[in-house]
Amino acid sequence: MFNPFDEEYDIQTLAVRAGYEQTPEQENSEAIFPTSSFRYKSAAQAAARFSGEEAGNVYSRYTNPTVRTFEQRLALMEGAEACVGTASGMAAILSTFMALCKAGDHVISSQSIFGTTKMLFSKYLAKFGVEVTFVSQTDITEWEASIKENTKAFFLETPSNPMTEIADLEKLSALSKANDCLLIVDNCFCTPILQRPLQQGADIVIHSATKFLDGQGRAIGGAVLGNQQLVGEEVRGFMRTCGPSMSPFNAWIFIKGLETLSVRMRAHCENAQNLAEWLEAHPKVDVVFYPGLESHPQYELGKKQQSAAGGLLSFRIKGTKDDAWTVVDNTKMLSITANLGDTKTIITHPATTTHCRVAPEDRIKAGITDNLLRISVGLESIDDIKRDLARGLDKI
Ligand SMILES: *Cc1c(COP(=O)(O)O)cnc(C)c1O
Numbered sequence: 001m002f003n004p005f006d007e008e009y010d011i012q013t014l015a016v017r018a019g020y021e022q023t024p025e026q027e028n029s030e031a032i033f034p035t036s037s038f039r040y041k042s043a044a045q046a047a048a049r050f051s052g053e054e055a056g057n058v059y060s061r062y063t064n065p066t067v068r069t070f071e072q073r074l075a076l077m078e079g080a081e082a083c084v085g086t087a088s089g090m091a092a093i094l095s096t097f098m099a100l101c102k103a104g105d106h107v108i109s110s111q112s113i114f115g116t117t118k119m120l121f122s123k124y125l126a127k128f129g130v131e132v133t134f135v136s137q138t139d140i141t142e143w144e145a146s147i148k149e150n151t152k153a154f155f156l157e158t159p160s161n162p163m164t165e166i167a168d169l170e171k172l173s174a175l176s177k178a179n180d181c182l183l184i185v186d187n188c189f190c191t192p193i194l195q196r197p198l199q200q201g202a203d204i205v206i207h208s209a210t211k212f213l214d215g216q217g218r219a220i221g222g223a224v225l226g227n228q229q230l231v232g233e234e235v236r237g238f239m240r241t242c243g244p245s246m247s248p249f250n251a252w253i254f255i256k257g258l259e260t261l262s263v264r265m266r267a268h269c270e271n272a273q274n275l276a277e278w279l280e281a282h283p284k285v286d287v288v289f290y291p292g293l294e295s296h297p298q299y300e301l302g303k304k305q306q307s308a309a310g311g312l313l314s315f316r317i318k319g320t321k322d323d324a325w326t327v328v329d330n331t332k333m334l335s336i337t338a339n340l341g342d343t344k345t346i347i348t349h350p351a352t353t354t355h356c357r358v359a360p361e362d363r364i365k366a367g368i369t370d371n372l373l374r375i376s377v378g379l380e381s382i383d384d385i386k387r388d389l390a391r392g393l394d395k396i
Contacts, residue, residue, distance in 0.1 A: 004076055011077050011192060012262045019072030020255075032252040033065045062240035066248040070255050071223070074207070077192040077258070079199050080225035082232030084239050085246035085254075089188065089208025092222030093117055094124075096184060096204060097153075099238035100230065103129030105152040110167060112137040112160035112366065113186070115354055121155075137165040138298065143172065147179050157186035158195075159302070161340070162314040162350050162374040163367045164289045166298035169305060173201025182230070188212070188341070193265040195306045204230060209250075211341030212311070214257040215264050219250040264343070264379065268311030271385065272377040278386055279315050284393045286316040286371070312340060314350070314374040321370035323396045324349055328373070330392030333384060345378035345385050 004018040020030050038057040040046040048054035057063050067085045075083035086092040097120075101107065109121060111134035121132040135142035137160050154176045158167040169185065176183040184204040185197040191212045197205050207213060209221035223246075224235045239245060269292070276290035288295070291302035292309030302309060317323055327347075328336055334347045338354050348354060355368050363369075377385070 014073065014076045015193075015258045015261050018076045019069040030066070030069055030252065030255050032248055034248050035064070036060050060248065061243050061245050062236070064245075064248045064251070066255070067246050067251040070209075070246070070251040070258075073255060073258055074192070074213075074223055075225060078187075078205055078225045079192075079196055080205065080231070081228045082230075082236070083223055083225045084231055084235045085209075085251055086222040086224065086239065087244045087246055088220045089114075089186075089206070089210055089222040090116055090120065091244035092206045092208070092224045093120060093186070095235050095238050095242070095244055096206060096224050097125055097130065098242070099234040100182065100204075101125070101130050101152055104150060105130050106148050106150045107132045107153050107155060108143055108146045108151060108181075109134055109154070110137040110156035110160065111135060112163060112165050113155070113157055114161065115358070117155075117157075117186070137167050140168065140171050140175065143175060147175075147181075151179060151181050153182040153184050155184045155186075157188060158305075159189055159291055159310060159312070161189065161312060162289070162348070162354075162372065164291055164296070164310070164313065166291055166302050166305065168301055169197055169200040169202060176203075177201070189310055189312055190306055191261060191265060193262050194269070194308050194310060198225065200305065203227070209246075209254045209257075210339075212265065212268070213254050213261065213341075215261065215341060215343060216257065217339060217342040217344065219253045221246050221250045221254055265308070265311070267379050268377055269308040271379065271382045272311050272313055272375075273309060274382045275375065275377055275385060276309075276313050279313075279389075282393060284318055284396045286318045288315040289313060289367075311377050312374070313377065314372055316369060316371045317373065317393070317396060319371055319396045321349075321351065324371050324373055326395050327389065327392030330395060331388045332391070333380065333388045334375075340374075340376035342376060343379045345380055345388075346376040347389075348374040348376075350374050 002017050071083040071085050133146045156167045173183050182203040185202040186206045188208045188211050204226040207223040273292045279285045280288045290313035335344050338348050350368050351370050
């Protein structure tokens, strides 16, 4: 019987096999347990389960066998002691901060984070007395200068979206440790296949499973990973009481997503590299942002920190907002939406969608100009993707 602790298994093997115990039906594909509660053999067993004296399932708000398979598999892949599955990526971020911060704490966050996360910080955490300072993703001196007596955590995602800026995990981890802070990394874009932040000094890793972990745009979910104390006790305790839990059905989708994650990530990266190079050479394209290009400002850091450059890129066309929309509107195949990490290639105009609520001057400062387009590169033929983009580019 496969036991992931028997010997040292590669991440690709863990992704396919870890975290599952066959039921007496001897199935080969993981079973799904859509049950809210569990039955006991006796009153004494019920009492033992509720008191925690006996390990085992009680109620699916906090333990469910399908969710546990997802958690154990992802934990082994990230090299974490503990993992808590959540209802969404945002629920993972909320659970982490509710569990680990209190009123009066201060957090330093990269300014180049997912817009909704920024909103969670500036509207909701603020309401409960947690103050967040936003700094440059890449300028470590800004992080250093923002540290206060009460700074509890650093937060970032790398590479950032849509500009693909890379944060230096080793340096930020050293700085956070020297100041008794936690380094929290949203690893949604790289997944453990390309980058394992806990091995590079992070204390907590967060995922939106909605993106590459599912990888096929089917379900919403998230995860928090870290050591037993912070995640196994604190974050799980919050989950148990407050209930932003992952559903067993979604967990089953993510389990199956993890099984193909390494081949999908390789294919996403290969297509994205190819597309980035093609765009960079295109006469109607001004600049391409992709860590796999030598022109990228953190090209060397990216090579050191990630095993490949990822599936997301953005580029500025030589033109206006209307020209950018021309590129979007002349596609026949690409999906016009704002999601990412799907087998289907997605085209997004960030300035008028994902970042439309950011004040124009802040948007420009962040590099999100009106002529910027973002592509989440999918798994279709790269030639068909290029042809679909060329239609609009040729009209500029
Ligand atoms: C999408 C996303 C989230 C939020 O995840 P949901 O599953 O949509 O709640 C958080 N972080 C990053 C980097 C994301 O792209």
